[in-house]
Amino acid sequence: MPYGTMLQVIKHPLIDHYLTRIRDIDTSCARFRDLVGCVGTLLAYEATRDVKQEEVEVQTPMEKCTGLRFANNVCIVPILRAGIGFSDAIVSLFPDAHIGHIGLFRNEDILEPVEYYKSLPIQIGQGPVLLVDPMLATGGSAIAAAKMLKEKGCKDIRFICLIAAPEGIEKFHIAHPDVPIYTAAVDRQLDENGYILPGLGDAGDRIFGTL
Numbered sequence: 001m002p003y004g005t006m007l008q009v010i011k012h013p014l015i016d017h018y019l020t021r022i023r024d025i026d027t028s029c030a031r032f033r034d035l036v037g038c039v040g041t042l043l044a045y046e047a048t049r050d051v052k053q054e055e056v057e058v059q060t061p062m063e064k065c066t067g068l069r070f071a072n073n074v075c076i077v078p079i080l081r082a083g084i085g086f087s088d089a090i091v092s093l094f095p096d097a098h099i100g101h102i103g104l105f106r107n108e109d110i111l112e113p114v115e116y117y118k119s120l121p122i123q124i125g126q127g128p129v130l131l132v133d134p135m136l137a138t139g140g141s142a143i144a145a146a147k148m149l150k151e152k153g154c155k156d157i158r159f160i161c162l163i164a165a166p167e168g169i170e171k172f173h174i175a176h177p178d179v180p181i182y183t184a185a186v187d188r189q190l191d192e193n194g195y196i197l198p199g200l201g202d203a204g205d206r207i208f209g210t211l
C-alpha cells in the first residue's frame with residue numbers, strides 16, 4: 001500500500017466474520033445494526049491505541065496506585081446519516097466523549113458536498129477526533145467533513161469507516177495526508193453510481209430500514 005501508516009486495514013478474524021454477515025443481503029436490519037456497531041468498536045479500539053495518556057493516582061480497596069487515563073477527551077463526529085448508526089456503539093466505548101454531527105448532501109449541479117448541518121463541541125480542537133462514516137466511497141463527504149473539523153482547530157483527526165473504495169482512499173489521502181484512515185476492508189471499486197463493489201449496498205438504508 002502506498003499510504004504507509006495513514007491507511008490501517010484492521011485485520012482480525014472477528015472483523016472478517018462480522019463483515020461477511022454485514023455484507024450479506026439476507027442479514028436483517030436489526031442484526032446489521034448490531035454487527036456494524038461491533039465492527040465500529042473494534043476499529044475505534046485500534047484507532048485510539050496511541051492517544052495521549054496521563055498518570056492519575058487511584059485508591060484501590062487495598063492501597064494507592066498509579067493508573068492511566070486519557071489526557072484529553074475523545075470527540076466523536078458521525079457524518080449524517082449512516083455515521084449515526086456506526087457511532088452509537090463507538091460512543092459506548094468512550095463514556096466521556098463529546099459528540100459532534102456533520103450533515104452533507106451532494107449538489108448534483110456542482111457535484112460537490114454541501115453542508116446542511118453542523119454541530120461541533122466547543123472544545124473539539126483539544127483532543128483526538130474520531131470522524132466516522134461507514135462507507136468511504138468517492139471521498140467527497142469525508143474530505144469536506146475533515147476540512148470542517150480542521151477549520152474548528154482539530155489537529156488530531158482519525159477517520160474510521162467499515163469499507164473503503166480505492167478511489168475514495170486516494171482522494172481523501174491527497175486532500176488530508178495527515179489524517180489516518182482506519183477501515184475493516186478495502187473493496188474493489190466504485191460503480192457508475194458511486195456505490196462500492198462488492199460493498200454492502202446503501203449503509204444508511206440498511207441501518208435505518210429505509211430500503
Ligand code: URA
Binds near residue numbers: 135137199204
Ligand atoms: N454509501 C453507501 O451507503 N454505500 C456505498 O456503497 C457507497 C456510499
